Every structure is written in structure tokens, then in C-alpha cells.
Amino acid sequence: MKNWQEDILNLINGGQDANECFAELAESARALGFEYCAYGLRVSYPLFNRQATLLNNYPETWQNMYRERDYVLQDPTVRYGQSSTQAMVWSDEMFANSPELWSEAQSFGLRFGWAKSCIERNGIFGILTLARSAELLTEAELQHKSSQMNWLAQAAHLNMSRHIMPTLTNGPNSPITPREAEALKWIGDGKTSAEIGLILSISEHTVNFHIKNAITKLNVTNRTAAVVMAVVMGLL
Structure with missing residues (x-):
């Protein structure tokens, strides 16, 4: 990824809407060697029926299955990301308690993945996932690309949340005094x-x-x- 710092900084300010921003995000993911990319954001209010949105370029059939089966409720990457901002790498151990989800994901080419969340003080939670169908994520590759991937996660959250937040909540009209x-x-x-x-x-x-x-x-x-x-x- 040439001049990756500049590319990622441009991503922060790029895109006229969430879809354009995600297209740029997916392009950055491909430059890092990942054919698939996903970004999800959830707000912490209201306490019931919390609003969330997810953009990804996963196979459409898998997207529908994930939604229809409510896999988000058992997705270990989501659970982990809600409590930790440390990057995670997909593994059999991570999905040990969600074997059906893991098997189905792999059948659609989602075999090797990396994810990192961003958690704001006000409870806004965003998570970036990078995935591919072939080539194991080695320790050497992670060390080589960790800076770019972590920067990309932060840039994705800054820009995507800016576009998505107004659609999820009407929020306060103005700050309280x-x-x-x-x-x-x-x-x-x-x-x-x-x-x-x-x-x-x-x-x-x-x-x-x-x-x-x-x-x-x-x-x-x-x-x-x-x-x-x-x-x-x-x-x-």
C-alpha cells in the first residue's frame, strides 16, 4: 500500500455518504490483501431496540443468512469487540461456541479474518472486519501490516460514523448546559x-x-x- 498514511487520512475525509465511504474502505482493504470488508456500528441508546447498521461486500447469500438467523447474537467477534479494542484474528478457538456460524461463513469463502473495534465514551461501538478466502494470516504478515490495519480501523470509524450516526438516532437537539x-x-x-x-x-x-x-x-x-x-x- 503506497503512501498508506496519506491514503488512510484521505479516507477519513472522503465519501459523500456511507456507501461511497465504504467503497473507498473496501478498496483500501483490497490493497492490504483482503477481498472482503465489513463495517458495523451500533449506538447505545435507546437501551431497548438499540439501532445498528452494517455495510459489507460479503456474498449476498451469506448476508441474508447472517441476518435471517440473527447470527450477530452469537458472533464471537462482535461480543469480543464490544468489550475490547484489541485487534482479533479469526480462529477455530474463537468460534468454538458458534460452530454453525463458523462453518457457514467458511463455506462462503470467509475463512481468514481480522477485526478491530472502536468504542467511544458515549457507548457508540464500531467494528471493522477484513477477511479473505485464501492464505492464512501469518504472524509475519500481521507484524508487517498491523500499523496500516489499525489506522484503517480508526479512519473507518471516524468517517463511517460521521455518515451513519444521523440515520440511527435523532440524538440531542443541542448539548445540555x-x-x-x-x-x-x-x-x-x-x-x-x-x-x-x-x-x-x-x-x-x-x-x-x-x-x-x-x-x-x-x-x-x-x-x-x-x-x-x-x-x-x-x-x-
Whole structure:
């Protein structure tokens, strides 16, 4: 991969939408020796029915099977990536508890793979997977290409999340103010509006005003949901 740092930096700012960005990402993956590429992103809110999206160039039949059988729920690379940002290499041991998934994936040419996730403080989780049908990923190759692959994972997350996030959540209309955040913190500690007013030396009416504003900005329906949303988004 010639001038790979520049190529990857260009990837960060490239693409007019998620599909164009993914096309550039797949091209970078091919330059690194991988015929297949996938990027998935999931947000941590709402707590139920969390929104996610996945772009890949896997065989269409495998894409449909993976979706219809909910393989994402047993995919060990997804489970691992949710808790660690260390790169992982596919292996029989990794898929030991998901033999059907592993067998089906291999039958579609997804035999050798590498993946790395990016986890943000607000719970946004993205994972890049590079895969191919032939040639084992050797330790020598991993050492030679690790910098490019890690850079690519970071660049992919920066650009793909920029395009995908607006489609997954309506998010807050604007950041909450320090006073609104303070009120939500005390709500999280179980304080009433009257108690918060005494703590902050403001009226109960003013406390409720700040809480109402936070609820509106966070696009939730009550104060409890506002606290949860603010926490998972890293605002508290």
C-alpha cells in the first residue's frame, strides 16, 4: 500500500455518504490483501431496540443468512469487540461456541479474518472486519501490516460514523448546559426537585425548568430517561 498514511487520512475525509465511504474502505482493504470488508456500528441508546447498521461486500447469500438467523447474537467477534479494542484474528478457538456460524461463513469463502473495534465514551461501538478466502494470516504478515490495519480501523470509524450516526438516532437537539447536567446528576442520586433546589440554592421552579429543558434536548419523555440518556451519551 503506497503512501498508506496519506491514503488512510484521505479516507477519513472522503465519501459523500456511507456507501461511497465504504467503497473507498473496501478498496483500501483490497490493497492490504483482503477481498472482503465489513463495517458495523451500533449506538447505545435507546437501551431497548438499540439501532445498528452494517455495510459489507460479503456474498449476498451469506448476508441474508447472517441476518435471517440473527447470527450477530452469537458472533464471537462482535461480543469480543464490544468489550475490547484489541485487534482479533479469526480462529477455530474463537468460534468454538458458534460452530454453525463458523462453518457457514467458511463455506462462503470467509475463512481468514481480522477485526478491530472502536468504542467511544458515549457507548457508540464500531467494528471493522477484513477477511479473505485464501492464505492464512501469518504472524509475519500481521507484524508487517498491523500499523496500516489499525489506522484503517480508526479512519473507518471516524468517517463511517460521521455518515451513519444521523440515520440511527435523532440524538440531542443541542448539548445540555452545566446546570442541566448538575440537576440530572442529583436526580440520578435520588433527589427530588425541592432537595436539588436547596443543594443548588435555586428555587424548585428553576430546577424543574432545567430538567424540562434537558428532557427536550435529549428527546426523551421523563426525567429518569433523561438521566439514562445523558449517562450513556457521556454527558454526565
